[in-house]
Amino acid sequence: MELVYSQSRDRQVSAELPDRDLAIRARGGEMVAFETLVTRKTTAVVSLARRIVGNTEDARDVAQMVFLRVWNEIHRYDEKYSFNTWLYRIATNLSIDFLRSSRSRERAHGATLHIVREREESSASDATRNAEDAELARLFETVSSRLSEKQKAAFVLREMQDCETKEIAEILGCGESTVRNHLFNARRILRKEIGRLFPEFLRGRPLA
Amino acid sequence: MSVLCPILRGSFEDYRRDALPAPQRRMLREHLAACPECRNLAAAQDPAMLFARPFATEEVPEVDAKRILANVRTAVAFAETERRIGKSSRRKFASVAAAAAVFGALLLMAPRGGDRGVETAAVRPTPAAANGATAALQPVALATGTAEVEGVSTDATVYEWSPGAGREEPRVVWIVDRGLDI
Numbered sequence: 596m597e598l599v600y601s602q603s604r605d606r607q608v609s610a611e612l613p614d615r616d617l618a619i620r621a622r623g624g625e626m627v628a629f630e631t632l633v634t635r636k637t638t639a640v641v642s643l644a645r646r647i648v649g650n651t652e653d654a655r656d657v658a659q660m661v662f663l664r665v666w667n668e669i670h671r672y673d674e675k676y677s678f679n680t681w682l683y684r685i686a687t688n689l690s691i692d693f694l695r696s697s698r699s700r701e702r703a704h705g706a707t708l709h710i711v712r713e714r715e716e717s718s719a720s721d722a723t724r725n726a727e728d729a730e731l732a733r734l735f736e737t738v739s740s741r742l743s744e745k746q747k748a749a750f751v752l753r754e755m756q757d758c759e760t761k762e763i764a765e766i767l768g769c770g771e772s773t774v775r776n777h778l779f780n781a782r783r784i785l786r787k788e789i790g791r792l793f794p795e796f797l798r799g800r801p802l803a
Numbered sequence: 804m805s806v807l808c809p810i811l812r813g814s815f816e817d818y819r820r821d822a823l824p825a826p827q828r829r830m831l832r833e834h835l836a837a838c839p840e841c842r843n844l845a846a847a848q849d850p851a852m853l854f855a856r857p858f859a860t861e862e863v864p865e866v867d868a869k870r871i872l873a874n875v876r877t878a879v880a881f882a883e884t885e886r887r888i889g890k891s892s893r894r895k896f897a898s899v900a901a902a903a904a905v906f907g908a909l910l911l912m913a914p915r916g917g918d919r920g921v922e923t924a925a926v927r928p929t930p931a932a933a934n935g936a937t938a939a940l941q942p943v944a945l946a947t948g949t950a951e952v953e954g955v956s957t958d959a960t961v962y963e964w965s966p967g968a969g970r971e972e973p974r975v976v977w978i979v980d981r982g983l984d985i
Contacts, residue, residue: 626879633875637868642860655863655871662875667882727836728859735854753821754854757832760821775821782819782851789850796850 606631614678622669629669632678633662639679640686646751647690647744649736657693661686676765684766687752691744738788742781745769749777750785807834808841815845818855832856909979912962 609617609631617635620628640661645654664685672681735755739747745767752758752766753774760778764771789796811834817823818831835842836856845852863871959980 629879630872630876633872634868637871638860638863641863641871645861655867658871659874659878662871663878663882666875666879731853731856731858750854755858757829757857759825778821782849785851785854786849789853793850796846796853798847 615674618669618672618678618681619674621666622672629666632665636662636682640682643683643686643751643756644690644693646732646735646755647687647748648693649739653693654690657686657690660689660693664689677762680762680765683752683756683758683762684768687748687766691748694744694747734789734793738785738792741784741788743777746777746781746784749774750781753778804840805838808838812841812844815848815852819849819852829857 605625605627609620609628612620612628612631614632614635617628617632621632637658640658641651641654644657644661645651648654648657661682665682668685672678739750742750748767749763752763753760758766760771760774763774767774767777807830811831814823814827814831818828823831832855835845835852842853842856845855959978961976961978964975
C-alpha cells in the first residue's frame with residue numbers, strides 16, 4: 596500500500612518537473628522520471644517520425660525505438676544542452692535509418708496507396724487535425740519521395756517542426772551551411788515535383 | 804487583404820533563401836496560414852512555399868500512447884535483464900580465464916618427467932642468479948622428514964624464486980603437492 600502511494604506521489608512530482616530535470620533523474624536510474632518523459636514526448640516524437648518516415652504505423656515503431664535508445668544512452672545526456680535537441684537528434688537519426696531500410700523503401704514506393712487508404716479510413720486523429728495541415732502533410736508525403744533522407748529530415752525540421760538552422764545542424768550532426776544546402780536542394784526538388792504532379796498549385800489552387 | 808500583405812509579400816524571397824530573422828519568419832508563416840491570397844501568390848512563385856506555415860502537432864490517441872509506453876517499458880525491462888545477465892557472464896568468464904591462466908602457468912613451470920621427486924635438499928642457483936640477476940624458478944629438492952619441509956608429502960615439489968639471490972632479500976617459496984585430492 597505504501598509502495599503504491601509512493602509511486603503515485605513520485606509520478607505526481609515528476610509530472611511537474613521540466614524535461615531537463617526528468618532526464619537527470621532518469622540518468623540516475625529513476626524509472627518514473629523516464630516514463631514521464633516518454634508520456635510527455637510521445638506526441639512530438641511520433642509527429643516528427645511520421646513526417647520523415649511517411650506513415651503513422653512506422654512512426655510509432657520508430658518512436659518506441661527512440662525511447663529505448665534514450666534509456667540506453669541516457670548516461671551520455673549532457674544537461675548543458677536542451678533535452679529536446681538531444682531527443683530530436685535520436686528521433687531523426689532513427690527515422691533516417693528506418694527510411695533507409697529496404698522495408699521502408701518498399702513502403703515509400705507505395706506511399707500514394709497508403710495515403711489513399713489512410714484518407715479512406717479517416718482515423719480519429721485526422722478528424723481532429725486541421726484539414727489544410729492534413730492535406731499539406733499528404734502532399735508532402737507524395738512529393739518528398741525524391742528527397743534524400745537528410746534533405747527530407749532538414750526540411751521537416753525547418754518547415755514543420757519550426758527548428759532553427761543551428762538546432763538542425765546539432766540534430767543532424769553537420770554544419771549550418773550544410774543544413775542550408777540541404778534546405779536549398781529540398782526546396783528545389785519539391786518545387787519541381789509539385790509542378791510535375793500537382794500543377795494546379797502553381798495556378799493558385801486553394802488548399803482543402 | 805490586410806495592411807501586412809504588401810509588406811510581407813516583399814519578404815518571400817528572403818524566406819526562400821532562409822535569410823529572414825526568426826521573428827519575421829514566424830510572422831510570415833502565421834500570416835501565410837491565415838491569408839489565402841498571400842499563400843496562393845507565394846505558391847505560384849514557388850510551390851514549396853505551401854509548407855511555409857506553422858503545422859499543428861498531430862496528437863497521438865491515448866490508447867496508442869499507452870501502448871507505446873507499455874512496449875517501451877517491456878523493452879527497457881528486457882534490456883536491463885540482458886545487461887545484468889551479460890555482466891554476470893562476463894564476471895564468470897573472467898574468473899574462468901584467471902583460473903585457466905594460473906593453471907597454465909603452473910603447467911609450464913612444472914618439472915617434466917623424471918624431475919618429480921627430487922631427492923637432494925640443496926637449492927640449485929642458475930648462473931644468472933649467481934651473478935645477482937633475477938633468478939629463474941627452480942624446483943627445490945625435498946628430503947622427506949627434514950625439519951625444513953616438515954609436514955610436506957613426498958609427492959610434493961617445492962619451488963623457490965629468489966629474485967635477489969646472493970643478497971639479503973626475501974625469497975618466494977611455494978609447494979605443489981600432487982598427492983592432495985581436492
